[in-house]
Amino acid sequence: MTAPGAATTAVADARIPAGNPFAGHLRRVAALEASDPHRAWTPEDGPLPSLYLSHGGGPLPFGSRDWLDPLHGWARALPRPRAILVVSAHWESAPLSVSAARPSELVYDFGGFDPLYYTFRYDTPDAGALAGQVVGLMPDSERVHQHARRGLDHGAWVPLKIMYPAADVPVLQLSLPTEHPDELLALGARLRPLREQGVLVVGSGHMTHGLPFLTREAWRENEVPGWSCDFDAWAADALARGDVAELARFRTAAPGMPYAHPTVEHFTPLFVTLGAATDPGAPVVTTLDGYGVGLSRRSFQAA
Structure with a gap:
């Protein structure tokens, strides 16, 4: 079923130059949907996983198949959710807040990029029912x-427009109300029942985010600083072992700090993801790894 806003989104996307990587992505998605429509979630599927995704720098993921293909492939590997709830690094607000159920505008909270990206829209269906559930x-x-x-x-x-470009799934954003891991784990646990109703719970940040410490070479050549790869290896090991207590000590336990996270809001959504999992201490499934402009883009799902 086409969402009420999908036509508006399609009009905006029609302005993309044919050679733009995202234009090619939309063509590939359209062809795939025509031959193999994305199956919708049903209760027989059981709870959806909770996700932690590294969302890339501003609109940069639109320009690279290294982002486009794995993000969309991740979405296609899961049943299409009934709704999506996102806790993003870019909305730190207490008390706990939810976004408009059907806002008229996006937040273009990035600067210095192609003007094209400030015309993008993502007009998803009304998320009022999800807001009431939350x-x-x-x-x-x-x-x-x-x-x-x-x-x-x-x-x-940005990541959801790549993963679900038809804009046919209601999306609601929940603020990040604290930086304390235990409190965020508890918040995730409260959200856990949503997964049983076909709601995809997403923590959106970046596995490393030391932007002030990136060199020109890192931006130009994707040179990976030692602090970025050391932090990523530490996090990957703790996640593979399901060691939530170790992850919660990241400020003092993780190599590469504080360079990997001079501020912590891009790491802490991970605790909402783990808290929403059925067993926060179970090993996770890594769905995206590697680096973009020197930053780890490790992303995972937790059952």
Whole structure:
């Protein structure tokens, strides 16, 4: 079924030059959907996994098949969700808040890129039902602020526009209310029942995010700084062992700190993802690894 906003999204996307990598992505997706439509989630599928995804720098993922193909392939490997809830590094706000159920505008929270990307839209169906579910899962003592106008920021709409370009799945954004791992694990645990209803719970950040410490070579040649690969290897090992306590000590335990995360908001959504998992201490499945402009883009799903 076509979402009410999909036609608007298609009009914006029609302005993309034919040689742009994202234009090619849309052609490939359209051909795939024509021959093999993405199967929708049903209760017989059981709970969807929770995801942690490294969302790339601004709109950079639109320009590279190294991002486009694995992100869309990840989405296709899962049943199409009934709705998506995203906790993004780019909305730190307490008390806990939810975005507008159907905002009129996106948040273009990046600068210095091709003007084309500031015309992109992602007009998804109304997410009011999901907003009501999220509010209902929070304790009575925790008031959830509901924004009337706030749209999705690039930590949400950029990867989702690649993964679900038809814009036919309702999307709601939940703020990142704290940087404390235990509190975020508890928040994820409250969201866990949504997975049983076909809702995809996503923590969106970046496995390393030391932008102030990148050299020109890292940007130009994808040269990987030692602090980036050391932090990534540490995180990969802890995730493979299901060692949540070690991950929670990242400020003092992880090599490469504080260069890998001079501020921590791109790592901490990981704890919402793990908290929403059926067993937060179980090993995860890595779905995307490697580096972009020297930063680890490790992404994973937790059952």
